[in-house]
Amino acid sequence: MINFNVKNKDHMLLIGFIIVVALAPIIMAPIGGGYPDLLQKFAIFGIFAIGFNILFGLTGYLSFGHAAFLGVGSYTAVWTFKLLTMNVIPALILSILFAGVFALLIGFIVLRRSGIYFSILTLAFAQMSYNLAYSVLTPITNGETGLQLRLHDARVLDGLFGVTRGEGLPSTSLFGMSMSGWSGYYFCGVIMIIAFYISIRIFRSPFGMMLRAVKSNQNRMSYTGLNTRPYTLAAFVISGMYAGLAGGLMAITDPLAGAERMQWTASGEVVLMTILGGTGTLLGPVIGAGVIKYFENIFSSFNDGILMEAFSWLPEFLQHAMVSVIGLFVGEGWHLTLGALFMVIVIFLPGGLIEGISRIGNVIRRWRKPKPLPTTEADTAASE
Amino acid sequence: MSILSVKNVNKQFGGLKALNEVNLEIEAGTVHAIIGPNGAGKSTLLNCFVGRLDPDTGSVDFDGVSLLGMKPHEINQVGVSRVFQTPEIFGDLTLVENVMIPSFASRDGAFRLNGWGQVADENDVRENAMELLEDVGLVEQCDTVSNQLSRGDKRRLELAMCLVQKPKLLLLDEPTAGMARADTNNTIDLLKKIAKRGLTMVIIEHDMHVVFSLAEKISVLAQGTVIAEGLPNEIKGHPKVQEAYLGGAHL
Numbered sequence: 275m276i277n278f279n280v281k282n283k284d285h286m287l288l289i290g291f292i293i294v295v296a297l298a299p300i301i302m303a304p305i306g307g308g309y310p311d312l313l314q315k316f317a318i319f320g321i322f323a324i325g326f327n328i329l330f331g332l333t334g335y336l337s338f339g340h341a342a343f344l345g346v347g348s349y350t351a352v353w354t355f356k357l358l359t360m361n362v363i364p365a366l367i368l369s370i371l372f373a374g375v376f377a378l379l380i381g382f383i384v385l386r387r388s389g390i391y392f393s394i395l396t397l398a399f400a401q402m403s404y405n406l407a408y409s410v411l412t413p414i415t416n417g418e419t420g421l422q423l424r425l426h427d428a429r430v431l432d433g434l435f436g437v438t439r440g441e442g443l444p445s446t447s448l449f450g451m452s453m454s455g456w457s458g459y460y461f462c463g464v465i466m467i468i469a470f471y472i473s474i475r476i477f478r479s480p481f482g483m484m485l486r487a488v489k490s491n492q493n494r495m496s497y498t499g500l501n502t503r504p505y506t507l508a509a510f511v512i513s514g515m516y517a518g519l520a521g522g523l524m525a526i527t528d529p530l531a532g533a534e535r536m537q538w539t540a541s542g543e544v545v546l547m548t549i550l551g552g553t554g555t556l557l558g559p560v561i562g563a564g565v566i567k568y569f570e571n572i573f574s575s576f577n578d579g580i581l582m583e584a585f586s587w588l589p590e591f592l593q594h595a596m597v598s599v600i601g602l603f604v605g606e607g608w609h610l611t612l613g614a615l616f617m618v619i620v621i622f623l624p625g626g627l628i629e630g631i632s633r634i635g636n637v638i639r640r641w642r643k644p645k646p647l648p649t650t651e652a653d654t655a656a657s658e
Numbered sequence: 659m660s661i662l663s664v665k666n667v668n669k670q671f672g673g674l675k676a677l678n679e680v681n682l683e684i685e686a687g688t689v690h691a692i693i694g695p696n697g698a699g700k701s702t703l704l705n706c707f708v709g710r711l712d713p714d715t716g717s718v719d720f721d722g723v724s725l726l727g728m729k730p731h732e733i734n735q736v737g738v739s740r741v742f743q744t745p746e747i748f749g750d751l752t753l754v755e756n757v758m759i760p761s762f763a764s765r766d767g768a769f770r771l772n773g774w775g776q777v778a779d780e781n782d783v784r785e786n787a788m789e790l791l792e793d794v795g796l797v798e799q800c801d802t803v804s805n806q807l808s809r810g811d812k813r814r815l816e817l818a819m820c821l822v823q824k825p826k827l828l829l830l831d832e833p834t835a836g837m838a839r840a841d842t843n844n845t846i847d848l849l850k851k852i853a854k855r856g857l858t859m860v861i862i863e864h865d866m867h868v869v870f871s872l873a874e875k876i877s878v879l880a881q882g883t884v885i886a887e888g889l890p891n892e893i894k895g896h897p898k899v900q901e902a903y904l905g906g907a908h909l
Contacts, residue, residue: 281778480762480780481773483751487759490748497708497746498760498819499734501768508771 284474287556291470295463299456305572310459311527312571316564317462318523321469323547323559325516328476329509330545331554334489335385336393338541339400342380343373343514345407345536347521349414352421352531359431360444362453362461366522373518374511381510385503388492400541407533420532446526453526462523466560469516474556476512485509517544546612550619552626561627569612576604661686661827661858662707667716669702669882676702677713678882684827684860689853691861691873695902698879700862701743704831707860708740709733721826731768737826743835745812747819749805753796756804757787757818764823790818794848810841814848821852828852830861834868846871870894878902 294301298316302308322344330336347369354365384395407415415421423443432444446453453461476482484505487495492502525531534540547566552558581597581604588596603611623629662684669677676699684690692700705711706718709730718725725733734740748756761783766772777784791797794814799807804815813833820828833849834842842865849872853859863869869876869890876893878886880902886893893899 281776475776476773478776478778479773480766480775480777481771483755483759483777484762486751486755487748490750491746494746494748494819495759496730497734497740497742499731499763499768499823500759501729501731504769504771508773512773 280478284478284556288467288471288474291557292467295467298463299459305568307568307572310455312567314459314462314527315567315571317459317466318520318527319544319547319563319567320466320560321462321523322517322520322544323551323563324466324469324473325513325520326544327513327548327553327555327559328473328485328516329513330548331559332477332482332485332489333506333509335388335506335510336545337396337510337513338393338538338545339380339396339398339403340513340517340544341536341538341540342400342403343377343517344521344524344540345403345531345533346376347373347518348525348531348535349407349421349521350518351522351525352423352529353414355423355429355446355525355529356421356427357430359429359435360437360446361431362446362448362526364431365446365526366465366519369518369522369525370515371518373521374515376518377511377514378507381507381514385506385510397538397541400536401538404533404536404538407536415531415533417533420530423529446529458527461526465519465523469519470556470560477556481505481508546616550616550626552628555626555628558626558628565615565627566612569608569615573604573608573611574606578605659686660684661721662860663717663719664703664706665717665719667703667706667713667718669699669706669711669713676882677706680716680879680882680884682877682884684858685875686826686858687856688874689849689859689861689872691863691869691876692879693863693866693869693876694879697881698902699882700879701831702882703879704740704829704860704862707733707829708738734763734823734825735768738829739820739823739825739827740829741813741816741820741831741833743832745809745816747804747812747815749803751804752801753791753804753807753815754784754787754800756815757790757822758783760819761786761822787818787822790822791815793821794818808841810837810844813837813841813845817848817852821857826858828857828859830859830863832863832865833861834863834865842868 295317298313299308299310302313307313322340326337326340350369350372351365354368358364380396380399384392384399387395408417425443429437429444448457448461451457484495484500487500488502488505495502521535524535543566547562548559549562550565551560551562578597578601581601582593585593585596601607619626619630660683662682664680664682667677667680668675680699680703692703694700702711706713707720707725709725709728709732712726720733720736720738723736748759751759758777758780765783788797788800791800794817796811796814796818799811804812807815830849834845837845846868849859853872861869861872873890876888876890877884878893878896878899885898885902886896888896
């Protein structure tokens with residue numbers, strides 16, 4: 275019975291997810307987020323966070339260097355655009371592959387340690403990659419300028435299939451469909467849905483169960499006949515591939531790859547997204563990614579002028595007071611709001627926004643049914 | 659026929675000789691207790707069976723295979739399961755998941771990348787796990803998160819996790835340590851039930867009540883050496899053993 279319920283719930287979740295992705299332009303319009311560039315960012319960082327959550331949420335290994343895989347994905351995609359074709363499919367496949375191989379190499383070394391030492395090692399590797407991209411690897415990364423498309427790039431496959439060269443720089447496309455504007459968003463959206471579905475499968479698979487066992491008790495695991503290393507390494511590589519995919523998608527939106535994508539702040543961002551949304555939950559990381567990108571893009575655009583207008587109904591001295599106080603938290607100061615929100619959530623909702631949503635859901639349910647049914651363990655376990 | 663054969667095992671930690679020429683034969687299908695005062699080397703010996711420690715010299719053979727140099731998961735895969743002094747379970751997972759994991763480990767080996775198949779479709783594994791939970795009397799709590807169990811119930815769960823793997827040898831490190839009397843008696847009854855099915859068990863224990871209700875054979879370890887070995891009745895009256903236990907009034 276319980277199995278059946280879990281399966282049904284997952285199907286409902288997936289269907290709901292698809293509907294939200296499809297209707298996002300309409301849903302986000304009233305709060306000023308209904309434009310393709312922002313929604314595309316939601317989707318890309320959503321994918322990044324979903325993948326990160328497979329490692330951090332399931333095994334508990336906190337990586338502080340996942341932006342390195344994002345960077346590898348971006349560079350690979352831009353190189354594919356330069357050398358092979360402007361079609362996005364080869365670029366994405368190669369981004370995932372390269373990031374996967376890179377993750378395998380790094381994971382093989384850093385997974386010798388766990389806990390804080392693992393985190394520090396991943397951070398060190400990512401910073402190393404970042405600095406290499408700026409220095410010795412300049413022939414590949416084009417250093418500070420960043421890797422860009424040129425008019426005279428080879429684009430062998432495009433040449434073979436007789437794609438005509440235009441006057442200006444070509445743009446990325448999916449078999450002729452341009453990857454900008456709404457088609458760009460829906461392309462990323464579809465990929466995110468696939469990524470989300472794969473993550474559901476992994477969560478509910480025997481492999482996912484083993485990853486949760488890694489988080490719970492590695493000692494018992496090895497005395498149970500299970501080799502923990504390949505399990506953690508597989509999770510590390512899978513999440514690295516998700517990051518590579520996200521990096522590739524970034525390059526599709528804007529065919530330019532820079533080393534700053536690999537910086538530790540970018541690695542830290544995905545950690546924040548996952549924790550903010552709800553570590554180890556299916557939907558949490560996507561919500562976290564959405565909230566952070568929304569703050570970054572919308573809150574940061576509020577300036578004093580907009581605030582003055584918003585409080586124009588107040589008497590003048592109050593209006594000025596309000597604007598000067600709230601002005602600290604928006605515009606340039608959006609990080610302050612995000613930081614405060616993050617603290618509130620970590621302290622009061624350790625399960626992230628998802629926990630908040632389920633608590634509200636419980637309150638509503640109790641309020642609708644005067645006599646509450648005691649929630650059984652099975653319910654709690656299934657909703658995780 | 660002996661299933662576990664320990665020959666001339668020595669282990670030294672710095673200046674301390676923890677095990678000194680230990681010889682031990684565990685007969686298949688028996689319950690063998692290893693007793694001895696604190697610091698006698700009981701746990702060191704057990705750790706040499708499961709791959710946590712390697713002896714300096716000597717040999718440990720299980721069912722004709724040398725266990726030396728093998729990793730804990732490899733030793734488990736050849737048929738040795740272990741129960742810890744403090745129950746080691748997957749505390750964040752439900753009871754049924756706790757038992758399903760060892761079941762997967764026996765079926766799929768030390769590693770299998772099965773990320774697409776669904777746990778919900780693994781009816782055999784689940785039913786098997788439920789049977790074992792029934793066996794140890796925890797079936798009603800199958801969907802509880804295992805951290806919430808009492809010490810005694812955690813021990814029962816850990817036993818179910820070991821038994822689901824159908825081990826050839828079960829090692830128990832002080833299975834009733836820190837338990838209330840009622841829990842201890844329940845655990846003894848459960849272990850008796852398991853022993854009746856012919857499973858070979860090695861028990862390390864302080865509590866003589868537990869030892870004499872279960873063991874068919876007893877080895878006494880003191881200062882890293884086996885000082886006596888025999889049937890429970892022989893051990894009870896053994897002068898060396900009484901001396902080792904400082905008067906041994908409770909024997």
